[in-house]
Amino acid sequence: MNQNQSLTQNTATQKEQKKVIYDFGSNNGDDIPYYLKKSDIVIAVEANPVLCEQIQNRFIVEIREGRLFVESCVLTTDDSASEVYFYVHKNDHVLSQFPEPVNADCFEKVLLPSKSVLQLISKYGSPHYIKIDIEHYDEAILRVLFDNNIRPPFISAESHSIEVFSLLVCLGKYNSFKLVDGRSVSQKYNNHRIKVGDKFESYSFPYHSAGPFGDDICGKWISADELFLLLVIEGLGWKDIHATNTVEANIQVQAQSSKRRVAEMVVRYFIKPNMPKLAWTLIQKICAKLFKTDS
Numbered sequence: 001m002n003q004n005q006s007l008t009q010n011t012a013t014q015k016e017q018k019k020v021i022y023d024f025g026s027n028n029g030d031d032i033p034y035y036l037k038k039s040d041i042v043i044a045v046e047a048n049p050v051l052c053e054q055i056q057n058r059f060i061v062e063i064r065e066g067r068l069f070v071e072s073c074v075l076t077t078d079d080s081a082s083e084v085y086f087y088v089h090k091n092d093h094v095l096s097q098f099p100e101p102v103n104a105d106c107f108e109k110v111l112l113p114s115k116s117v118l119q120l121i122s123k124y125g126s127p128h129y130i131k132i133d134i135e136h137y138d139e140a141i142l143r144v145l146f147d148n149n150i151r152p153p154f155i156s157a158e159s160h161s162i163e164v165f166s167l168l169v170c171l172g173k174y175n176s177f178k179l180v181d182g183r184s185v186s187q188k189y190n191n192h193r194i195k196v197g198d199k200f201e202s203y204s205f206p207y208h209s210a211g212p213f214g215d216d217i218c219g220k221w222i223s224a225d226e227l228f229l230l231l232v233i234e235g236l237g238w239k240d241i242h243a244t245n246t247v248e249a250n251i252q253v254q255a256q257s258s259k260r261r262v263a264e265m266v267v268r269y270f271i272k273p274n275m276p277k278l279a280w281t282l283i284q285k286i287c288a289k290l291f292k293t294d295s
Contacts, residue, residue, distance in 0.1 A: 020125045024075055025133035029055040030209040036067060037196045043124050047074040047086050047112055048096055074098050074114040075134060077144040084114040097135035117141055118148060127152035129213055139163045146171035154214050156242040164241055169224045174243035176221035179230055182238035185211040213242055223249040
């Protein structure tokens with residue numbers, strides 16, 4: 001039996017018919033109350049032991065009831081090591097990261113327990129939704145998930161790199177997308193209508209939380225072509241790309257395959273983080289023509 005077959009068998013038997021949400025990069029746990037409303041089980045994974053202790057103290061009842069499991073570990077792509085070095089930012093804990101940072105003087109290097117993403121999914125069950133918010137490591141986690149045929153109904157990752165978009169479309173094979181702007185979550189989704197079971201209720205998302213997922217996000221699902229154009233217009237950065245295959249995108253842009261190939265070339269060769277405003281403007285004009293439909 002290969003690793004993929006074993007993983008599939010384990011997840012099917014351990015948490016059958018349970019809605020499991022994985023919060024990869026839980027930080028201080030501000031997303032957990034919402035996830036508890038949307039699932040049967042929440043798996044909170046956070047590397048920073050100080051933040052993990054805050055989560056455990058904050059959700060004592062939910063942990064006791066078996067609705068929340070807190071994994072205090074560094075999330076990795078393989079289980080070759082039981083401990084790895086993690087870099088805790090000295091001034092802003094949300095900037096802490098697993099990959100060694102360029103500006104190492106701003107971080108404290110600590111040796112912490114580690115677990116692979118496959119270990120955790122095998123332990124707790126098939127995901128209904130995965131939120132990935134791990135500084136400079138989202139792409140690596142996405143790749144190992146898709147390489148092992150793990151494609152949950154809903155998934156999200158930060159768009160600091162265009163590779164996140166590419167992985168979701170090409171390896172993840174997702175066809176419908178939404179974009180959540182991190183900076184405006186607490187304003188846009190204040191007293192926001194969310195679905196809990198068969199009913200709706202009002203919920204306010206705190207600042208620096210990831211915000212809603214799935215159909216709780218405002219707007220219609222859009223295609224990969226539309227998402228590409230949206231990223232060109234709005235830029236990369238503190239924005240979560242949400243993807244699903246459970247609903248069809250509201251396709252307003254019909255791009256021919258040749259146009260799509262040109263778009264992919266633009267992404268591959270020209271779009272870079274912190275791109276000058278003039279360069280973004282030029283690419284925006286090119287893509288506006290590229291995706292313009294005939295009247």
